[in-house]
Amino acid sequence: MAFNERVAVVTGAAHGIGAATADVLSAQRATVAVVDIDLPAAEQVAAAINANGRTAKAYRCDVSRPAEVDQLVKDVVTDFGRLDILVNNAGICPRISIADMTEEWFDRIVSVNMKSVFFLTRAAAENMKLRHWGRVVNISSTGGRIGGVYNATVYSGTKAAIIAITKTMAREYAAFGILVNSVAPGAVDTPMMTKGMANLDAYVQTVPLKRLSQPIEIAHSIAHLCAEETTWVTGATLDVNGGVVMY
Secondary structure, eight states: OOOTTOEEEEESTTSHHHHHHHHHHHHTTOEEEEEESOHHHHHHHHHHHHHTTOOEEEEEOOTTOHHHHHHHHHHHHHHHSOOOEEEEOOOOOOOOOTTTOOHHHHHHHHIIIIIHHHHHHHHHHHHHGGGTOEEEEEEOOHHHHHOOSSSOHHHHHHHHHHHHHHHHHHHHHGGGTEEEEEEEEOOBSSHHHHTTOTTHHHHHTTSTTOSOBOHHHHHHHHHHHHSTTOOSOOSOEEEESTTSSOO
Protein backbone atom coordinates (compact mmCIF):
# COMPACT_ATOMS: atom_id res chain seq x y z
CA MET A 1 0.00 0.00 0.00
CA ALA A 2 1.13 3.53 -0.74
CA PHE A 3 -0.61 6.80 0.00
CA ASN A 4 1.56 9.26 -1.89
CA GLU A 5 0.11 12.78 -1.74
CA ARG A 6 -2.92 11.57 0.24
CA VAL A 7 -3.90 13.51 3.35
CA ALA A 8 -5.42 11.50 6.20
CA VAL A 9 -7.28 12.62 9.30
CA VAL A 10 -7.22 10.19 12.23
CA THR A 11 -9.28 11.02 15.31
CA GLY A 12 -8.49 9.74 18.77
CA ALA A 13 -4.94 9.53 17.48
CA ALA A 14 -3.03 10.36 20.65
CA HIS A 15 -3.14 6.80 21.95
CA GLY A 16 -3.91 3.19 21.12
CA ILE A 17 -5.47 2.26 17.79
CA GLY A 18 -5.50 5.87 16.59
CA ALA A 19 -1.81 6.44 17.23
CA ALA A 20 -0.94 3.12 15.58
CA THR A 21 -3.09 4.01 12.56
CA ALA A 22 -1.45 7.41 12.18
CA ASP A 23 1.95 5.70 12.23
CA VAL A 24 0.98 3.01 9.69
CA LEU A 25 -0.54 5.50 7.25
CA SER A 26 2.44 7.82 7.54
CA ALA A 27 4.82 4.91 6.98
CA GLN A 28 3.10 4.45 3.63
CA ARG A 29 3.74 8.13 2.87
CA ALA A 30 0.40 9.67 3.78
CA THR A 31 0.39 13.10 5.37
CA VAL A 32 -1.44 12.64 8.66
CA ALA A 33 -3.51 15.00 10.78
CA VAL A 34 -3.19 13.59 14.30
CA VAL A 35 -6.43 14.64 15.98
CA ASP A 36 -7.28 14.33 19.66
CA ILE A 37 -8.83 16.28 22.49
CA ASP A 38 -5.50 15.73 24.31
CA LEU A 39 -3.31 18.06 22.25
CA PRO A 40 0.01 17.49 24.10
CA ALA A 41 -0.28 13.73 23.56
CA ALA A 42 -1.26 14.24 19.91
CA GLU A 43 1.78 16.49 19.46
CA GLN A 44 4.01 13.70 20.77
CA VAL A 45 2.60 11.28 18.19
CA ALA A 46 3.05 13.82 15.39
CA ALA A 47 6.60 14.61 16.54
CA ALA A 48 7.56 10.94 16.45
CA ILE A 49 6.21 10.64 12.91
CA ASN A 50 8.06 13.77 11.78
CA ALA A 51 11.26 12.53 13.42
CA ASN A 52 11.15 9.56 11.06
CA GLY A 53 11.14 11.82 8.01
CA ARG A 54 7.39 11.71 7.45
CA THR A 55 4.77 14.47 7.69
CA ALA A 56 2.22 14.90 10.45
CA LYS A 57 0.59 17.72 12.38
CA ALA A 58 -1.38 17.60 15.62
CA TYR A 59 -4.81 19.20 15.98
CA ARG A 60 -6.96 19.57 19.06
CA CYS A 61 -10.63 18.84 18.48
CA ASP A 62 -13.58 17.81 20.61
CA VAL A 63 -15.22 15.62 17.99
CA SER A 64 -18.52 15.65 19.87
CA ARG A 65 -18.99 19.29 18.78
CA PRO A 66 -20.05 19.72 15.12
CA ALA A 67 -18.69 23.26 14.95
CA GLU A 68 -15.24 22.00 15.98
CA VAL A 69 -15.17 19.19 13.41
CA ASP A 70 -16.21 21.63 10.68
CA GLN A 71 -13.32 23.88 11.69
CA LEU A 72 -10.95 20.91 11.83
CA VAL A 73 -11.66 20.08 8.19
CA LYS A 74 -11.13 23.71 7.20
CA ASP A 75 -7.81 23.82 9.08
CA VAL A 76 -6.53 20.59 7.54
CA VAL A 77 -7.46 21.72 4.02
CA THR A 78 -5.83 25.10 4.63
CA ASP A 79 -2.64 23.42 5.86
CA PHE A 80 -2.37 20.63 3.28
CA GLY A 81 -4.68 21.60 0.43
CA ARG A 82 -6.92 18.55 0.56
CA LEU A 83 -8.43 15.75 2.63
CA ASP A 84 -8.54 12.22 1.20
CA ILE A 85 -8.81 9.76 4.09
CA LEU A 86 -10.79 9.93 7.32
CA VAL A 87 -10.51 7.43 10.16
CA ASN A 88 -13.23 8.01 12.75
CA ASN A 89 -11.53 6.33 15.68
CA ALA A 90 -12.28 8.62 18.65
CA GLY A 91 -14.36 6.93 21.30
CA ILE A 92 -14.97 6.51 24.99
CA CYS A 93 -16.13 3.53 27.02
CA PRO A 94 -16.74 4.37 30.67
CA ARG A 95 -17.64 1.23 32.57
CA ILE A 96 -21.07 2.16 33.91
CA SER A 97 -23.80 -0.31 34.73
CA ILE A 98 -27.32 0.05 33.40
CA ALA A 99 -28.51 0.92 36.90
CA ASP A 100 -25.88 3.63 37.35
CA MET A 101 -26.03 5.22 33.88
CA THR A 102 -26.92 8.92 33.99
CA GLU A 103 -28.42 11.03 31.25
CA GLU A 104 -25.26 13.14 31.18
CA TRP A 105 -23.00 10.13 30.60
CA PHE A 106 -25.43 8.64 28.10
CA ASP A 107 -25.39 11.83 26.02
CA ARG A 108 -21.60 12.13 26.25
CA ILE A 109 -20.99 8.58 25.02
CA VAL A 110 -23.42 9.05 22.12
CA SER A 111 -21.90 12.39 21.19
CA VAL A 112 -18.27 11.25 21.20
CA ASN A 113 -18.77 7.81 19.68
CA MET A 114 -21.63 8.28 17.22
CA LYS A 115 -22.54 11.90 16.58
CA SER A 116 -18.92 12.68 15.75
CA VAL A 117 -18.90 10.07 12.97
CA PHE A 118 -21.87 11.65 11.25
CA PHE A 119 -20.78 15.27 11.39
CA LEU A 120 -17.07 14.77 10.71
CA THR A 121 -17.73 12.45 7.79
CA ARG A 122 -20.20 14.93 6.32
CA ALA A 123 -17.67 17.74 6.58
CA ALA A 124 -14.79 15.69 5.18
CA ALA A 125 -16.84 14.32 2.29
CA GLU A 126 -17.42 17.80 0.91
CA ASN A 127 -13.70 18.11 0.21
CA MET A 128 -13.36 14.53 -1.01
CA LYS A 129 -16.09 15.16 -3.57
CA LEU A 130 -13.88 17.71 -5.32
CA ARG A 131 -11.52 14.93 -6.47
CA HIS A 132 -14.15 12.19 -6.77
CA TRP A 133 -12.05 10.04 -4.42
CA GLY A 134 -12.15 9.36 -0.71
CA ARG A 135 -11.86 6.73 1.97
CA VAL A 136 -13.73 6.77 5.28
CA VAL A 137 -13.17 4.09 7.92
CA ASN A 138 -15.33 4.14 11.03
CA ILE A 139 -14.27 2.18 14.09
CA SER A 140 -17.07 0.03 15.45
CA SER A 141 -16.56 -2.87 17.87
CA THR A 142 -17.38 -6.48 18.49
CA GLY A 143 -19.72 -4.98 21.08
CA GLY A 144 -21.68 -3.47 18.21
CA ARG A 145 -22.08 -6.94 16.74
CA ILE A 146 -23.05 -9.03 19.77
CA GLY A 147 -23.59 -6.58 22.65
CA GLY A 148 -21.23 -5.25 25.25
CA VAL A 149 -19.04 -7.03 27.73
CA TYR A 150 -19.02 -5.74 31.29
CA ASN A 151 -20.94 -2.48 31.73
CA ALA A 152 -20.73 -1.28 28.13
CA THR A 153 -24.39 -1.13 27.14
CA VAL A 154 -24.51 2.41 25.75
CA TYR A 155 -21.04 2.09 24.22
CA SER A 156 -22.16 -1.03 22.36
CA GLY A 157 -25.29 0.74 21.17
CA THR A 158 -23.21 3.50 19.62
CA LYS A 159 -20.93 0.97 17.96
CA ALA A 160 -23.91 -0.84 16.44
CA ALA A 161 -25.19 2.51 15.19
CA ILE A 162 -21.82 3.14 13.51
CA ILE A 163 -22.32 0.01 11.40
CA ALA A 164 -25.70 1.29 10.21
CA ILE A 165 -24.35 4.80 9.56
CA THR A 166 -21.49 3.26 7.57
CA LYS A 167 -23.91 1.43 5.28
CA THR A 168 -26.17 4.40 4.64
CA MET A 169 -23.28 6.79 4.02
CA ALA A 170 -21.66 4.25 1.71
CA ARG A 171 -24.77 4.36 -0.46
CA GLU A 172 -24.95 8.16 -0.33
CA TYR A 173 -21.31 8.82 -1.20
CA ALA A 174 -20.71 6.03 -3.74
CA ALA A 175 -21.70 8.43 -6.53
CA PHE A 176 -18.76 10.64 -5.56
CA GLY A 177 -16.11 7.91 -5.52
CA ILE A 178 -16.00 7.85 -1.71
CA LEU A 179 -15.80 4.43 -0.07
CA VAL A 180 -17.16 4.18 3.47
CA ASN A 181 -16.39 1.11 5.57
CA SER A 182 -15.96 0.15 9.19
CA VAL A 183 -13.68 -2.04 11.27
CA ALA A 184 -15.03 -3.87 14.31
CA PRO A 185 -12.14 -4.73 16.63
CA GLY A 186 -12.40 -7.27 19.37
CA ALA A 187 -10.49 -6.95 22.63
CA VAL A 188 -7.47 -4.70 22.10
CA ASP A 189 -4.70 -4.17 24.62
CA THR A 190 -5.47 -0.52 25.38
CA PRO A 191 -6.57 1.16 28.62
CA MET A 192 -10.08 1.71 27.23
CA MET A 193 -10.49 -2.06 27.00
CA THR A 194 -8.59 -3.24 30.04
CA LYS A 195 -9.21 -0.50 32.64
CA GLY A 196 -11.92 -1.61 35.01
CA MET A 197 -12.60 -4.75 33.00
CA ALA A 198 -13.68 -7.51 35.35
CA ASN A 199 -12.62 -11.08 34.56
CA LEU A 200 -10.40 -10.01 31.66
CA ASP A 201 -8.46 -13.27 31.75
CA ALA A 202 -11.68 -15.26 31.54
CA TYR A 203 -12.79 -13.20 28.54
CA VAL A 204 -9.49 -13.79 26.77
CA GLN A 205 -10.08 -17.52 27.08
CA THR A 206 -13.22 -17.14 24.94
CA VAL A 207 -11.09 -15.78 22.07
CA PRO A 208 -9.88 -18.57 19.76
CA LEU A 209 -6.45 -16.92 19.45
CA LYS A 210 -6.27 -16.72 23.28
CA ARG A 211 -4.89 -13.20 23.54
CA LEU A 212 -5.70 -9.52 23.18
CA SER A 213 -4.95 -7.74 19.92
CA GLN A 214 -2.21 -5.16 19.73
CA PRO A 215 -3.25 -1.75 18.30
CA ILE A 216 -0.93 -2.17 15.31
CA GLU A 217 -2.90 -5.24 14.20
CA ILE A 218 -6.10 -3.19 13.98
CA ALA A 219 -4.22 -0.34 12.29
CA HIS A 220 -3.11 -2.57 9.41
CA SER A 221 -6.72 -3.61 8.77
CA ILE A 222 -7.78 0.04 8.77
CA ALA A 223 -5.01 0.92 6.33
CA HIS A 224 -6.17 -1.85 3.98
CA LEU A 225 -9.59 -0.20 3.69
CA CYS A 226 -7.94 3.18 3.03
CA ALA A 227 -5.71 1.92 0.25
CA GLU A 228 -5.66 2.92 -3.39
CA GLU A 229 -5.91 -0.77 -4.24
CA THR A 230 -9.16 -1.20 -2.27
CA THR A 231 -11.68 -0.15 -4.90
CA TRP A 232 -14.63 -2.56 -4.67
CA VAL A 233 -15.43 -2.56 -0.95
CA THR A 234 -17.94 -0.13 0.51
CA GLY A 235 -20.58 -0.38 3.22
CA ALA A 236 -18.72 -3.32 4.74
CA THR A 237 -17.66 -4.05 8.30
CA LEU A 238 -14.38 -5.89 8.71
CA ASP A 239 -14.36 -8.01 11.86
CA VAL A 240 -10.89 -8.09 13.44
CA ASN A 241 -11.42 -9.97 16.68
CA GLY A 242 -9.23 -13.05 16.87
CA GLY A 243 -12.16 -15.28 15.93
CA VAL A 244 -14.44 -14.44 18.84
CA VAL A 245 -17.20 -13.51 16.36
CA MET A 246 -17.44 -15.26 13.01
CA TYR A 247 -19.92 -14.61 10.17
